[in-house]
Amino acid sequence: xNQLGLALFVVAVGLLWSRNMRYSVGFLxxxxxxxxxxxxAEVPWTAAVVLVGMxxxxxxxxxxxxxxxxxxxxxxxxxxxxxxxxxxxYGAAVVxxxxxxxxxxxLASTGIVRxxxxxxxxxxxxxxxxxxxxxxxxxxxxxxxxxxxxxGLVVLAVSxxxxxxxxxxxxxLVDLGIAVALMVWASxxxxxxxxxxxxxxxxxxxx
Amino acid sequence: MSDAGILLGPLGITAVALLARRRLTPGWxxxxxxxxxxxxxxxxxLTLPAIGRGEWGAIFLAVTNLVALTSVGDSVLWLREHTxxxxxxxxxxxxxxWAALLGIALSKNLALSWLxxxxxTLASAALIIEMGGPHALEAGWxxxxxxxxxxxxxxxxxxxxYATLRYQGLSWATLDFSNLHAQYPQIAPVxxxxxxxxxxxxxxxxxxLVPFHxxxxxxxxxxxxxxxxxxxxxxxxxxxxxxxxAVGTVPTGLPVYFSVDHLLTLFGAISVVVGALALLxxxxxxxxxxxxxxxxxxxxxxxxxxxSRAAVGAAxxxxxxxxxxxxSLFYGAGHLSVRYGTKGLSDITSLWxxxxxxxxxxxxxxxxLAGVPPLGLAYSEWxxxxxxxxxxxxxxxxxxxxxxxxxxxxxAHHLIHNLWGAPHESAEGQAPSDKLDVQEVI
Numbered sequence: 001x002n003q004l005g006l007a008l009f010v011v012a013v014g015l016l017w018s019r020n021m022r023y024s025v026g027f028l029x030x031x032x033x034x035x036x037x038x039x040x041a042e043v044p045w046t047a048a049v050v051l052v053g054m055x056x057x058x059x060x061x062x063x064x065x066x067x068x069x070x071x072x073x074x075x076x077x078x079x080x081x082x083x084x085x086x087x088x089x090y091g092a093a094v095v096x097x098x099x100x101x102x103x104x105x106x107l108a109s110t111g112i113v114r115x116x117x118x119x120x121x122x123x124x125x126x127x128x129x130x131x132x133x134x135x136x137x138x139x140x141x142x143x144x145x146x147x148x149x150x151x152g153l154v155v156l157a158v159s160x161x162x163x164x165x166x167x168x169x170x171x172x173l174v175d176l177g178i179a180v181a182l183m184v185w186a187s188x189x190x191x192x193x194x195x196x197x198x199x200x201x202x203x204x205x206x207x
Numbered sequence: 208m209s210d211a212g213i214l215l216g217p218l219g220i221t222a223v224a225l226l227a228r229r230r231l232t233p234g235w236x237x238x239x240x241x242x243x244x245x246x247x248x249x250x251x252x253l254t255l256p257a258i259g260r261g262e263w264g265a266i267f268l269a270v271t272n273l274v275a276l277t278s279v280g281d282s283v284l285w286l287r288e289h290t291x292x293x294x295x296x297x298x299x300x301x302x303x304x305w306a307a308l309l310g311i312a313l314s315k316n317l318a319l320s321w322l323x324x325x326x327x328t329l330a331s332a333a334l335i336i337e338m339g340g341p342h343a344l345e346a347g348w349x350x351x352x353x354x355x356x357x358x359x360x361x362x363x364x365x366x367x368x369y370a371t372l373r374y375q376g377l378s379w380a381t382l383d384f385s386n387l388h389a390q391y392p393q394i395a396p397v398x399x400x401x402x403x404x405x406x407x408x409x410x411x412x413x414x415x416l417v418p419f420h421x422x423x424x425x426x427x428x429x430x431x432x433x434x435x436x437x438x439x440x441x442x443x444x445x446x447x448x449x450x451x452x453a454v455g456t457v458p459t460g461l462p463v464y465f466s467v468d469h470l471l472t473l474f475g476a477i478s479v480v481v482g483a484l485a486l487l488x489x490x491x492x493x494x495x496x497x498x499x500x501x502x503x504x505x506x507x508x509x510x511x512x513x514x515s516r517a518a519v520g521a522a523x524x525x526x527x528x529x530x531x532x533x534x535s536l537f538y539g540a541g542h543l544s545v546r547y548g549t550k551g552l553s554d555i556t557s558l559w560x561x562x563x564x565x566x567x568x569x570x571x572x573x574x575x576l577a578g579v580p581p582l583g584l585a586y587s588e589w590x591x592x593x594x595x596x597x598x599x600x601x602x603x604x605x606x607x608x609x610x611x612x613x614x615x616x617x618x619a620h621h622l623i624h625n626l627w628g629a630p631h632e633s634a635e636g637q638a639p640s641d642k643l644d645v646q647e648v649i
Contacts (some may be wrong), residue, residue: 110395160370165379202345205425
């Protein structure tokens with residue numbers, strides 16, 4: 001389980017670092033596969049475990065990457081790459097990952113964390129996703145960051161609770177699938193209207 | 208009536224929108240409104256005893272259905288004014304949004320509430336994106352991203368709470384509100400505080416509490432007006448009450464500094480201040496109402512933070528009155544902006560001379576929002592201030608009182624300008640009715 005967690009953390013680093021949207025989609029696919037294996041690593045196998053694993057694989061490793069690739073194919077090559085990651089983001093990424101150690105220290109006395117190593121990888125991945133959503137400027141980078149955060153959260157749940165109730169896991173998958181479909185549709189429309197995929201263009205409203 | 212039976216109302220419309228597709232013309236809107244009316248009447252009749260007993264779920268259900276009914280009624284007019292929006296797509300997302308709101312109202316479980324709140328984000332964001340303009344696309348994108356991040360924080364809090372109580376072996380029933388109420392004081396203070404911060408900031412993002420509110424004015428101003436009514440009147444309050452239903456009014460049992468109550472009071476008071484000050488500088492009629500929602504939700508949060516029975520009752524009263532008043536004002540603002548061809552407050556002038564009845568209704572709504580007695584919000588706001596005073600929260604009383612005065616002054620200023628103000632220089636010589644004609648020709 002810890003090896004799968006480490007692999008997910010490394011993929012999350014790759015997702016943050018990658019500028020090429022096709023690579024980002026590849027990283028998301030890999031995360032989907034890792035999560036499915038993580039579900040199936042649970043013993044004993046029950047119908048719920050098999051179902052959640054299959055659904056995870058279908059949504060996170062097939063449907064979401066497929067939708068993103070389909071959208072990317074319709075865009076010219078020059079909008080398939082993100083801007084370089086700003087320098088501060090590297091520093092922020094290191095700080096937030098190190099901050100996980102402090103969270104573990106805080107929670108140590110409560111006995112809530114079942115697997116400290118997995119918790120570190122999971123919360124680290126969540127934090128990297130948060131850095132990515134702030135630092136990255138491409139529409140699909142923000143989308144990938146949201147999926148990455150959600151993936152990290154699933155592993156976090158495993159590290160503290162073993163697993164989540166089946167209906168919550170399936171509900172999250174359905175929710176994520178719809179969210180991605182909606183964001184893909186919105187990205188397509190934004191590219192049509194603004195002629196760019198850079199979120200910096202979205203500054204007409206003042207918040 | 209079972210929960211599934213209640214959801215038949217919205218899901219029936221979803222099925223019609225899917226089956227009829229392009230054959231669903233704006234004319235069908237009247238029949239859809241009749242369907243929603245029937246559903247509301249039946250639900251209301253069946254839940255009346257529970258409403259009488261003051262059960263939160265029944266009250267939320269009644270408010271959601273009533274505002275949905277006015278929203279679907281206004282949608283008939285709105286779709287005639289906005290012919291670019293396809294009715295079948297509009298009703299498809301609108302019905303899912305209504306279903307999600309009913310899901311939040313009916314839920315007795317924190318995880319289920321979370322799913323329904325997240326689903327409401329997606330359905331309402333789709334309605335904003337359907338508008339298609341650059342502003343709407345921008346607002347829709349920001350709404351999804353910011354609200355999703357907020358809700359991920361809330362989910363993290365839920366995971367921590369679930370993990371702490373997992374020893375009970377109740378599976379998803381661990382997160383039932385009744386179980387949380389019984390078990391929450393036993394949770395370690397660190398986890399309580401972490402859970403409180405994550406839940407309040409997460410659901411607070413959806414409720415529009417400052418500083419998590421940045422998506423709200425954009426989304427509410429760019430959404431179709433009937434949807435803005437539901438968003439502002441119902442969704443904000445339901446999201447806030449979700450925290451209160453789960454853990455907000457539970458005694459923490461141990462000395463906890465960052466409790467849900469403390470955080471709700473803190474963020475609530477900040478929201479009242481920011482919402483009131485923002486009203487002074489608004490140039491857009493729907494943004495004005497959106498910032499007013501931030502202020503009103505802030506009042507609810509302050510009351511819920513007090514946690515006493517009377518304070519929570521006042522918050523509930525504030526929620527019900529705000530839902531009715533704000534949704535009506537959003538519908539009105541939508542029609543005014545079509546009539547004047549702009550959402551700019553500086554151009555929406557001379558309403559009294561041009562549309563006497565409309566001016567009267569608009570005045571009534573704005574005065575009710577400003578908390579002028581004997582109109583509704585005056586009572587709930589007074590009750591909240593009274594409770595703050597009784598709890599010796601004098602600083603909060605002072606901050607809230609000053610903010611409410613500012614808010615009254617700002618709303619009165621905008622109202623006077625709407626009723627009797629001279630047209631803005633750029634709009635002079637161009638009568639509102641002319642603008643409408645040009646828009647129709649285009």
